[in-house]
Amino acid sequence: MNLILLGAPGAGKGTQAEIICAKLNIPSISTGNILRAAVKEGTEMGLKAKSFMDAGALVPDEVIIGILKERLAQDDCANGFILDGVPRTIAQAEAIETMGIRIDKVLELSVADDVIVERMSGRRVCEKCGASYHIINKKSKVEGVCDLCGGKTVIRKDDQPATVLDRLKAYHEQTEPLVAFYRERGKLAVIPFCPSIEETTAEVMKALEA
Numbered sequence: 147m148n149l150i151l152l153g154a155p156g157a158g159k160g161t162q163a164e165i166i167c168a169k170l171n172i173p174s175i176s177t178g179n180i181l182r183a184a185v186k187e188g189t190e191m192g193l194k195a196k197s198f199m200d201a202g203a204l205v206p207d208e209v210i211i212g213i214l215k216e217r218l219a220q221d222d223c224a225n226g227f228i229l230d231g232v233p234r235t236i237a238q239a240e241a242i243e244t245m246g247i248r249i250d251k252v253l254e255l256s257v258a259d260d261v262i263v264e265r266m267s268g269r270r271v272c273e274k275c276g277a278s279y280h281i282i283n284k285k286s287k288v289e290g291v292c293d294l295c296g297g298k299t300v301i302r303k304d305d306q307p308a309t310v311l312d313r314l315k316a317y318h319e320q321t322e323p324l325v326a327f328y329r330e331r332g333k334l335a336v337i338p339f340c341p342s343i344e345e346t347t348a349e350v351m352k353a354l355e356a
Contacts, residue, residue, distance in 0.1 A: 147172065147226040147354065148248055150233070152324055153255030154317045156266040156310065158346060162255065163230045165347050166354075172226040175217055177210060177234070184213045191216055211241040218247060226250075234321050239328075252328040253353060254336050255346070259314050261339065266310045270299035 147170060151159045163174035184192030185199070191212040198205045214232060217223070233239040242249070257265075268281040270290075274297030279286045286293050303309055328334040335353035340346040 150252040156262040157255040157257045177231040272297040
């Protein structure tokens with residue numbers, strides 16, 4: 147099954163992608179990871195991407211989709227895959243169609259902006275080892291101290307309320323139009339907001355079986 151996960155930053159896409167991977171035994175592919183891997187491996191598209199990144203420019207759609215196509219040709223994608231963070235725009239979605247990449251279902255994790263701001267501003271990350279916590283859902287044993295290495299836990303710049311609002315604005319402007327794009331194609335399943343990860347997973351699996 148070839149899937150796309152849509153949803154605002156902090157909607158829980160990464161968490162659900164990991165769970166779906168384990169249940170369906172298919173890889174989760176995120177833009178950031180495939181970009182870094184392609185650059186590291188020095189593939190043709192990776193070298194193109196590196197030239198833009200070194201210049202501090204955004205990597206253009208055709209290069210991102212080219213890297214995606216390279217990744218999807220690998221053996222572990224034979225039975226399906228989950229795309230997390232790509233496509234980000236209508237242009238990318240159209241490029242995926244043009245390249246003949248078949249998408250079976252698009253899952254939109256629907257979470258209200260105020261819930262996302264609250265959720266992300268509660269995130270804490272260890273400065274030393276990178277372990278992640280949450281002041282409500284996943285507290286460290288001692289406030290401000292990492293359970294694993296004793297390092298200090300801090301709010302990442304990305305999780306500060308002002309940054310979160312900027313990221314949400316970009317999502318609504320650039321990525322949210324994909325909801326209508328895939329609804330028109332009969333591919334969209336909206337996953338309603340659930341209080342727990344387990345309940346969200348149950349909704350996801352229900353949508354996949356439909």
